[in-house]
Amino acid sequence: MSTSLGVPQPDQAAYMLRAATSAAGRGYKQELMELLDVQPGQTALDVGCGPGTDLPALAERVGxxxxxxxxxxxxxxxxEARRxxxxxxxxxxxxxxxxALPVERGTVDRAKVDRVLMHVTDPAGVLEQLRLVTRPGARIGLAEPDWDTLVVDAEDLDTSRAFTRYTTSEAVRHATIGRSLARRAERAGFAVETVRATTPVFLDFQDADHTLGLGRNMHQAIRDGHVDAARGRRWFTSLSEGPFFAAFTLVTVVCSR
Known part of the structure; x- marks a missing residue:
């Protein structure tokens, strides 16, 4: 993988598939599936299913x-999901x-929304849609990161902090939604049953660059005037040259209708 800041946007389907199969992705996804407790014969909904990463696992569980x-x-x-x-x-x-979910009201037994609410225009509107399409007693699983908790180890700590600030304020629409998931779910009329916080840890620079967009987002931060160009390039280059560490908090909420 190139260590240039001019990294193009990745193919989104390939990006999501790789992120889901990474060590960081597998752990929380398995926990989310277990907490959802999907049963044979049920109707399971995956909102923002992307390339279909989790659809086969759901299909296996509903039978x-x-x-x-x-x-x-x-x-x-x-x-890609159809393929x-x-x-x-x-x-x-x-x-x-x-x-505007194309699902009949009151017909869904299990629903999941995984790293989607941080991107949508109106998270409350999406949660209201989930309430409409789920039946009484349904279980809903929500998983979202809190990018304000992103830490990247570097000798230039100020630039690491500037990178996190840019990610939170500019790069992601609802960057801190993870911490508010339980509150939002309750406001939407769901009963919160479980709240978990996990910390995906990255020790490999290339994996982190791919998943966290280190090069892409730093390039944007420099272009938008949030980070000095020379300093940002030195920061990024230094990350690729030695032992690497980065982490953030991901929140999982399971609630019932």
Whole structure:
């Protein structure tokens, strides 16, 4: 992988698939699936399913008598999701916005929203949609990072802090939504059952660069005038030259309808 700040935006489907299969991704996803407790015969909804990373696991849990619905607004993501799940007759793929879910009211037993609310226009509106389409007793799993907790070890600590500030204030729409998930879920009318915080740790520079967008976001921060160009480039180069450490907090909330 290049250590240049001029790194192009990655293919989003490939990015999400790699992130999901990383050590950091596997841990919280497995926990989320366990907490959802999907049962045979149920209808499970994946809002913002992306390239279909979690659809096969959901299909396995609902069994032949259940249904899995994957919803996303990105045609390229959905094309990959269809390719990955074409052999699974219980999976339905639908193109739609999370603010207007194409699902019959009161029909969903289990729903998950994984790293999606931080990007949408109106998180409260999406949660209201979830309340409409889920049936009484349904269980909903939410997982979102809190990018204000991002730490990147570097001798130039001020630039690491500037990088986190830029990520929080500019790069991600709702960058601190992880910490407010439980409150938002309660306001939407759900009963919060479980709140977990995990800390994905990155010890490999290339994995962190791919997942956290170190080069891409620093390039943007320099371009937008948030970080001095020479200092930002020195910071990024130094990260690739020695032992590496970065981490952030990811919050998982499981609630019931």
């Amino acid at each position: 032949a008598s259940g249904t899995v619905i994957g919803v996303d607004s990105d045609p390229a993501m959905l094309a 990955r799940t074409g052999h699974l007759p219980t999976v339905r793929i639908r193109e739609a916005d999370a603010h």
